[in-house]
Amino acid sequence: MYGSTEATPPIGDSAMSLARAVLMHGPISRGDLGRRLGLSPASLTRLSKPFLDLGLFVELSETVNSGVGRPTKPLDVSLDGRRFVGIKVTGEGLFGVLTDLRATELASAHHPLTSTDPAEVVRRLVALVLELxxxxxxxxLGVTVGGQVLNSRVVAxxxxxxxxxVxxxxxxxxxxxxxxxxxxxVAGLAAAEQWFGAGRGTASFAVLTIGVGVGYGLVVNDQVISTKDSGLGLGGHVPLDADGPLCGSGHRGCSDAMLTEASISAQVGDRLGRVVDYAEVLTLAASAEPAALAVVQASGRALGRLVALIANIAMVDTVVLAGEGIGLWDVVGDDIVAAASAGRDPAATPLQISVDTTGVSSWARGAAAVAIQHTLARLTVAEATPPGAAQ
Known part of the structure; x- marks a missing residue:
C-alpha cells in the first residue's frame, strides 16, 4: 500500500553516526560534524551524499564562519520529508502518533480495544495507521508493547x-x-530519549518508568541494551521497603508494590475506606490529605531508592523518569531526590534526574523512534534512485 518491505543492506557505522549526529544536533556545520565524528571533509562529503540524494538531509543557506571567513552550508534533516507512525499497544487501547524524522508529534489518535485477540488488534492497528x-x-511503522519481543518482529x-x-x-x-x-x-522509549529526548548527548543513561508496571531500560555507550529477557519485567520486584505492602506475588515492599498506580491507589483506598483512582490520590496528596500523603511520600522515597540502585549498579549518572504514573514527581519530587542522593556515595558523580511528563505520547514517540532508527540503518545509495530512472 505504501511501499516495499524488502530488506536492504545496512549502511556503515560511520554513515549511521553521521545520520544520528545531524538528527540530534542539526543544523550543524561540516566542520563541527568532522570534529564530533573524527571524519575528514572528503569522508563527510561521501557519507552525506546518499542522505542528500534521498532528501533526508538538506543544505541550508550559506553562512560565514567568523573564525576563518569561509562560507559554510550547514546540514540539517528535511522535516518536510518522510513521515513515520508510532503506536503504543496496551490491554485497553492503542495510542498512535504521526511524526517527522525527529519524532516530533504531528498528529495523534487513540483507539480503544474491546478485544485483545491478535487478529482484532491487527485490524485496529491498520485502521489507526490509515487514519494517521x-x-x-x-x-x-513502529509498534511497542509491554512484553518480550524477539528480533523486532514477534511478540513472544x-x-x-x-x-x-504473535x-x-x-x-x-x-x-x-x-x-x-x-x-x-521501555526499549522504544529509551531509543526516543536517546535520540530526541532527555538522554540526547548523553552516551550512557537509564530510563525508569512507573504506571501500570515498573519498567527499566538502559543505554550504554550510545547503544540501547536489549536482550532476550527485555520485557520480562525484571525490575518489578526489587525490594525497596521492608515495611511496605505486599505485591500480587507476595513480595513485601517491592517496586511493584510501592510504585504501580494500582497498588498506590489500593493503599490509599484502604486507609480512606473507599475506592480512589490514581489521579485522585495525587490530588489528595498535593492538598496534604494525611492518608494519601503518607502513601505517596513512601512511594516517592522508594522511587528514589530505586533510582540510586540503578545508577550505582549500572554505573550511570543520568536517569530519566517517565511513564503514565510519573505525576508522582510533581507531588513528592523532593522526597525522590533526597532518597536518591542518600543512596549514593558522597564522592560519586551527582545524579542527573530528568522527568518526561508527556505521558502516553512519549511511549508512542518511542515506537516511532524505533522505526526512524531502522529506516536510517537500512538505507542504501540505490534507494536514492527514483523508480524507473536510468541506473
Whole structure:
C-alpha cells in the first residue's frame, strides 16, 4: 500500500553516526560534524551524499564562519520529508502518533480495544495507521508493547494482552505494505530519549518508568541494551521497603508494590475506606490529605531508592523518569531526590534526574523512534534512485 518491505543492506557505522549526529544536533556545520565524528571533509562529503540524494538531509543557506571567513552550508534533516507512525499497544487501547524524522508529534489518535485477540488488534492497528496517514505515504511503522519481543518482529510474551508468539510485524506488513518494527515499550522509549529526548548527548543513561508496571531500560555507550529477557519485567520486584505492602506475588515492599498506580491507589483506598483512582490520590496528596500523603511520600522515597540502585549498579549518572504514573514527581519530587542522593556515595558523580511528563505520547514517540532508527540503518545509495530512472 505504501511501499516495499524488502530488506536492504545496512549502511556503515560511520554513515549511521553521521545520520544520528545531524538528527540530534542539526543544523550543524561540516566542520563541527568532522570534529564530533573524527571524519575528514572528503569522508563527510561521501557519507552525506546518499542522505542528500534521498532528501533526508538538506543544505541550508550559506553562512560565514567568523573564525576563518569561509562560507559554510550547514546540514540539517528535511522535516518536510518522510513521515513515520508510532503506536503504543496496551490491554485497553492503542495510542498512535504521526511524526517527522525527529519524532516530533504531528498528529495523534487513540483507539480503544474491546478485544485483545491478535487478529482484532491487527485490524485496529491498520485502521489507526490509515487514519494517521491521511492518504499520505508512510516510511515506516513502529509498534511497542509491554512484553518480550524477539528480533523486532514477534511478540513472544505480553501479559497485559495475554499474547504469546504473535507474529505482529509480519501480519501488519502484509496489510500495510510498509516496514514494521515491533519493540518492547521501555526499549522504544529509551531509543526516543536517546535520540530526541532527555538522554540526547548523553552516551550512557537509564530510563525508569512507573504506571501500570515498573519498567527499566538502559543505554550504554550510545547503544540501547536489549536482550532476550527485555520485557520480562525484571525490575518489578526489587525490594525497596521492608515495611511496605505486599505485591500480587507476595513480595513485601517491592517496586511493584510501592510504585504501580494500582497498588498506590489500593493503599490509599484502604486507609480512606473507599475506592480512589490514581489521579485522585495525587490530588489528595498535593492538598496534604494525611492518608494519601503518607502513601505517596513512601512511594516517592522508594522511587528514589530505586533510582540510586540503578545508577550505582549500572554505573550511570543520568536517569530519566517517565511513564503514565510519573505525576508522582510533581507531588513528592523532593522526597525522590533526597532518597536518591542518600543512596549514593558522597564522592560519586551527582545524579542527573530528568522527568518526561508527556505521558502516553512519549511511549508512542518511542515506537516511532524505533522505526526512524531502522529506516536510517537500512538505507542504501540505490534507494536514492527514483523508480524507473536510468541506473
Amino acid at each position: 496517514a491521511g492518504g499520505d505515504p508512510i516510511a515506516g 510474551r505480553a501479559p497485559f494482552l495475554g499474547w504469546r508468539d 507474529h505482529l510485524a509480519t501480519e501488519l506488513e502484509a496489510s500495510l505494505g510498509i516496514p514494521v518494527l515491533v519493540e518492547n515499550d
